[in-house]
Amino acid sequence: MKTVKAIIERSADGHYSIFMDDNSLPYLVTGTGETVAEARKTFMGGYEDMKRIFAEDGNEFPEVNFDFHYDVASFLQFFAYALTLAGLERITGVNQRQLSHYINGTSKPSKQTTEKIERGLHAFASEITAVRFV
Numbered sequence: 001m002k003t004v005k006a007i008i009e010r011s012a013d014g015h016y017s018i019f020m021d022d023n024s025l026p027y028l029v030t031g032t033g034e035t036v037a038e039a040r041k042t043f044m045g046g047y048e049d050m051k052r053i054f055a056e057d058g059n060e061f062p063e064v065n066f067d068f069h070y071d072v073a074s075f076l077q078f079f080a081y082a083l084t085l086a087g088l089e090r091i092t093g094v095n096q097r098q099l100s101h102y103i104n105g106t107s108k109p110s111k112q113t114t115e116k117i118e119r120g121l122h123a124f125a126s127e128i129t130a131v132r133f134v
């Protein structure tokens with residue numbers, strides 16, 4: 001089964017949207033919501049609706065798996081409940097002021113900075129998953 005990238009973005013009004021990053025399929029699914037969870041629920045509901053419509057019309061439905069990707073601002077906003085800007089600065093090496101600009105939408109990170117943030121988060125996640133308690 002094909003895997004399709006689904007991009008999660010936060011809009012200026014604070015709502016989240018999810019859209020498919022693939023134009024090769026005979027359908028497009030999007031979803032919006034006040035939270036990421038709500039947007040994902042709407043998105044997956046749209047996918048199920050498409051599947052039903054294709055079946056009702058007697059058309060073959062190419063099923064896919066979704067690989068969800070955040071834009072930097074959406075990730076930072078969504079995980080603000082657990083990760084402070086000070087902590088993110090230590091994890092990623094990107095200063096708090098710049099991270100704040102990304103969250104507020106006053107600037108967007110370059111590809112190089114996006115990759116730096118992602119590498120830092122993945123390294124941190126690896127450290128956390130290696131933790132064992134006695």
